[in-house]
Amino acid sequence: MNIRDLSLEYADYVIDLRREFHQYPEIAWEEQHTARRIERELGTMGIPCRRIADTGIVAVIEGAKKGAAVALRADMDALKVTERTALPYASEHDGVMHACGHDGHMAMLLGAARILKKMHHELPGTVTLIFQPAEEMTEGAKRLIGEGVMEGVKSIFAIHLWSELTSGKISLEEGARMAASDVFTVRIAGKGGHGALPHCCVDSVVAGSAMVMNLQSVVSRMVNPLESAVVTVGAFNAGTTFNVIAGEALLQGTARFYDANTGAVVKESIQRIVEDTAHSYGAKAEIDYRHAVDPVVNDRRCSEIACKSAESLGLKQRIVRMDKVTAGEDFSEYQKYAPGIMVFLGIRNEDKGMMYPHHHEMFMVDEDVLEIGTALYAKYAIDFLGHCE
Numbered sequence: 001m002n003i004r005d006l007s008l009e010y011a012d013y014v015i016d017l018r019r020e021f022h023q024y025p026e027i028a029w030e031e032q033h034t035a036r037r038i039e040r041e042l043g044t045m046g047i048p049c050r051r052i053a054d055t056g057i058v059a060v061i062e063g064a065k066k067g068a069a070v071a072l073r074a075d076m077d078a079l080k081v082t083e084r085t086a087l088p089y090a091s092e093h094d095g096v097m098h099a100c101g102h103d104g105h106m107a108m109l110l111g112a113a114r115i116l117k118k119m120h121h122e123l124p125g126t127v128t129l130i131f132q133p134a135e136e137m138t139e140g141a142k143r144l145i146g147e148g149v150m151e152g153v154k155s156i157f158a159i160h161l162w163s164e165l166t167s168g169k170i171s172l173e174e175g176a177r178m179a180a181s182d183v184f185t186v187r188i189a190g191k192g193g194h195g196a197l198p199h200c201c202v203d204s205v206v207a208g209s210a211m212v213m214n215l216q217s218v219v220s221r222m223v224n225p226l227e228s229a230v231v232t233v234g235a236f237n238a239g240t241t242f243n244v245i246a247g248e249a250l251l252q253g254t255a256r257f258y259d260a261n262t263g264a265v266v267k268e269s270i271q272r273i274v275e276d277t278a279h280s281y282g283a284k285a286e287i288d289y290r291h292a293v294d295p296v297v298n299d300r301r302c303s304e305i306a307c308k309s310a311e312s313l314g315l316k317q318r319i320v321r322m323d324k325v326t327a328g329e330d331f332s333e334y335q336k337y338a339p340g341i342m343v344f345l346g347i348r349n350e351d352k353g354m355m356y357p358h359h360h361e362m363f364m365v366d367e368d369v370l371e372i373g374t375a376l377y378a379k380y381a382i383d384f385l386g387h388c389e
Helices: 003-009 011-023 032-045 102-118 140-146 204-214 217-222 260-280 300-312 367-387
Strands: 049-052 056-062 068-075 125-132 153-166 175-178 180-189 229-238 248-257 284-293 296-298 340-348
Touching: 003 011, 003 102, 003 367, 011 032, 011 102, 011 367, 032 049, 032 056, 032 102, 032 125, 056 102, 056 140, 068 102, 068 367, 102 125, 102 153, 102 367, 125 140, 125 367, 153 300, 153 367, 175 340, 180 204, 180 260, 204 229, 204 248, 204 260, 217 229, 217 260, 229 260, 248 260, 260 284, 296 300, 296 340, 300 340, 300 367, 340 367
Parallel strands: 068 125, 068 153, 153 340
Antiparallel strands: 049 056, 056 125, 175 296, 180 248, 180 284, 229 248
């Protein structure tokens, strides 16, 4: 039986797992139940595994022949989002939801593990399965790498279910695919007081509001228009009630870019605007600005192998070209140690009401495509190892 036949045979198994993961989501570094569930499945398959970085799982499938090692990665963590889908398997955990597809990633990789274990006699090398916590915090990959997960690995492969891509379509092209990501926090110190006496106060809400608006000029007026960049303030917290001027405010945001020079311009511009705006309103501001992840850049050779893998699975007509996206992903950390590829698998199906973006409370996955991802995970591993013989 070939890989595609096995992926279809295991389709219900993968869907059931995905629904279970979806029903019991856990945020970054709290994926204990998820980790135990993965351990049980791998144990049932007879695949040895171990804990890493507290909630991560690393498993190894040894082929019948000695050879190189390839890694397959899936992320585990959910988001602080309150689900509104009303699905029968909707989140049982208040305020937590798998709203980015990680439940599907884990399920597909476990499906691929079953296939690879069944076909281990055809493996000319070793497959390392990485179930990574804390992707949404951009912290998990670095910690796993620090604990040795990439030692000896010659290539790494991952799939990201993607809501902006038509269901069943596949993007495997080389080059920049996801953006670098920076994170910043701004603490504004003003002077609080009575809402009717603003002249006696320094209003942190007004200063913060001005910062948010002034930051909109970073991309439009300070970044080369031929380069891509995003600056977003995602959180603004200040004040307690209607008649009190807030003395403190907190802004949190992110910057996205592909080019390092553009990133430097964005960082300097944000810092300058924050400080100058605060000063102009008589307030003070402290900014904590950190680089989170580098861009995800698909390796040319890995892309070529993945394309051939897809074609050999009968998926040639599903392959499409997709524009790079400004979302970030710490998969780029692994790519510093081995060439790799992140594949996008479309899940957008408007006929089924599945057209909401990632991180949305109505985010849904077209489960009919999961067998495609399962097959791709397994096929890439076998094909890459075959190229290393």
